[in-house]
Amino acid sequence: MTQIRLIDIKKDILAENRMEADEIRQKLRGNGVFMLNVMSSPGSGKTSLLLRTIAALGKELRMGVIEGDIESSVDAEKIARTGTPAVQLRTGGACHLDAPMIGAALNELNLAELDLVIIENVGNLVCPAEFDTGSTLSAVILSVPEGDDKPLKYPLIFTVCQVLIINKTDYLEGSDFDLAALKDRVYRLNPEIRIVEVSCKTGNGMESWTDLLRKEVADNRD
Amino acid sequence: MTQIRLIDIKKDILAENRMEADEIRQKLRGNGVFMLNVMSSPGSGKTSLLLRTIAALGKELRMGVIEGDIESSVDAEKIARTGTPAVQLRTGGACHLDAPMIGAALNELNLAELDLVIIENVGNLVCPAEFDTGSTLSAVILSVPEGDDKPLKYPLIFTVCQVLIINKTDYLEGSDFDLAALKDRVYRLNPEIRIVEVSCKTGNGMESWTDLLRKEVADNRD
Numbered sequence: 001m002t003q004i005r006l007i008d009i010k011k012d013i014l015a016e017n018r019m020e021a022d023e024i025r026q027k028l029r030g031n032g033v034f035m036l037n038v039m040s041s042p043g044s045g046k047t048s049l050l051l052r053t054i055a056a057l058g059k060e061l062r063m064g065v066i067e068g069d070i071e072s073s074v075d076a077e078k079i080a081r082t083g084t085p086a087v088q089l090r091t092g093g094a095c096h097l098d099a100p101m102i103g104a105a106l107n108e109l110n111l112a113e114l115d116l117v118i119i120e121n122v123g124n125l126v127c128p129a130e131f132d133t134g135s136t137l138s139a140v141i142l143s144v145p146e147g148d149d150k151p152l153k154y155p156l157i158f159t160v161c162q163v164l165i166i167n168k169t170d171y172l173e174g175s176d177f178d179l180a181a182l183k184d185r186v187y188r189l190n191p192e193i194r195i196v197e198v199s200c201k202t203g204n205g206m207e208s209w210t211d212l213l214r215k216e217v218a219d220n221r222d
Numbered sequence: 223m224t225q226i227r228l229i230d231i232k233k234d235i236l237a238e239n240r241m242e243a244d245e246i247r248q249k250l251r252g253n254g255v256f257m258l259n260v261m262s263s264p265g266s267g268k269t270s271l272l273l274r275t276i277a278a279l280g281k282e283l284r285m286g287v288i289e290g291d292i293e294s295s296v297d298a299e300k301i302a303r304t305g306t307p308a309v310q311l312r313t314g315g316a317c318h319l320d321a322p323m324i325g326a327a328l329n330e331l332n333l334a335e336l337d338l339v340i341i342e343n344v345g346n347l348v349c350p351a352e353f354d355t356g357s358t359l360s361a362v363i364l365s366v367p368e369g370d371d372k373p374l375k376y377p378l379i380f381t382v383c384q385v386l387i388i389n390k391t392d393y394l395e396g397s398d399f400d401l402a403a404l405k406d407r408v409y410r411l412n413p414e415i416r417i418v419e420v421s422c423k424t425g426n427g428m429e430s431w432t433d434l435l436r437k438e439v440a441d442n443r444d
C-alpha cells in the first residue's frame with residue numbers, strides 16, 4: 001500500500017524534475033558552460049577526485065563546484081581552499097540532488113565566467129541515479145574496497161552514467177577485486193560507458209581521467 | 223516546490239511505516255524472536271558480517287536472514303549455502319527496506335522455529351536510516367576505506383543505530399583513517415552507541431561483535 005503510493009508520486013516528481021533539468025541544460029549551453037555530475041557511494045573519493053581535477057585543469061579551465069551534502073560543509077571548505085568558487089547545498093536529509101536544487105546553486109555562480117561546473121552529489125549509489133541534474137556528463141566512481149559485484153546490485157547508476165571511474169586502484173594488489181569481471185558486468189549494462197582507472201591517493205592514472213574530461217569540454221564547445 | 227511536496231508525503235509514509243513496524247515488533251515478541259537490522263554503504267561488508275555471524279552463532283541460535291537488494295539475489299544465495307533460511311527482497315529500485323516489506327518477508331519465515339532474524343538492508347547510508355523496520359536492534363557498519371568523516375556527513379544513521387561496527391580494520395595500517403576522531407564524532411551524535419572493531423576478512427575482533435549480539439538476544443528473552 002505504502003509502496004504503491006510512493007511510486008505514483010515519484011513518477012510526477014521525476015517528470016517535473018526532468019523539465020527543470022532540460023531548462024538548466026539550455027541555460028548552460030547559452031553560457032557555454034559544461035556541467036559534470038559526479039556520483040558514488042560515501043567514501044569512494046568524490047572530493048579527492050575533484051581536488052585532483054582542479055589541480056590538473058585549474059589553469060586551463062575556469063571551474064566552479066556544487067557540493068551536495070546532507071549535513072556539514074567540510075567538502076565545500078576543502079574546495080574553497082583551492083580558490084575555486086564553491087556552493088554548498090545542504091539537503092537536510094534528502095538523499096540526492098535534484099534539478100531545482102542545482103538550479104538554485106547555479107544562481108549563486110557567475111556562469112559567464114565559468115567553463116566547467118562540477119557537481120559532487122550526495123554519497124549514495126541509489127537515489128542520485130534517478131534524478132537528472134541537467135548536467136552535460138554524468139560519472140560514477142566505484143572504489144576497489146567496495147567490491148566488484150556492485151553493478152549487479154546497483155545497476156541503474158552504471159546505466160545512466162557515461163563514465164565509470166574506478167578509484168583506489170592502489171588497493172588492487174592483494175585484494176580479491178576482479179577488474180575483468182567488474183568491467184564485464186558494467187559493459188553488459190552499458191556498452192557505451194567509458195572506464196578509467198585511477199588512484200586519487202597516488203595520482204596514478206589521473207591523466208586518463210583529465211584527458212577525457214578536457215576533450216569532452218572542448219567537444220561540447222564546438 | 224518539488225521538495226516541499228516530497229517532504230509532506232514523506233511524513234505520511236513514515237507515520238504509516240512506524241505503525242506497521244510496531245506491529246512487527248509485537249509479533250516478534252510474541253514468538254520470542256530477536257530481529258537485527260544491519261545497514262551500511264554498498265561494499266562495507268554486510269554480507270561478510272552475516273556469514274561470520276552465522277559461522278560463530280549458528281549452532282546456538284536458530285537464525286533466518288532477510289536480504290534486501292535493488293536487483294539480484296547473489297547475497298541470499300551466499301546465505302542459503304550456509305543452510306540458513308534466507309528470504310530475498312528485491313526492491314526494484316527502492317533505496318531502502320520499509321516495515322511492509324519486512325512484514326511480507328517475515329511471513330515467508332517460520333518464526334516459531336527461529337531465535338534471531340537478521341536483515342541485510344539495501345546498501346545505502348542515507349534512506350534506510352529513516353525507515354523503522356520493526357527490528358529489536360539496529361547496527362551500522364562503517365568500513366575503514368570509507369573514511370572517518372562519515373558521521374559528519376551522514377549523521378542520522380549513526381543516531382538511530384545502537385551499535386557501530388567498524389569493519390576492514392585490516393586496512394587501518396598505513397591509512398590516514400583517524401579512529402579516535404571517528405569515535406569522537408559518533409559519540410557526539412549518540413553517546414549511548416556501542417562500538418566494536420572487526421575485520422570480517424581476517425576474523426579479528428569478531429568475538430566482540432558476537433558476544434554483544436549473543437548477550438542482546440539473551441537479555442531480550444528474559
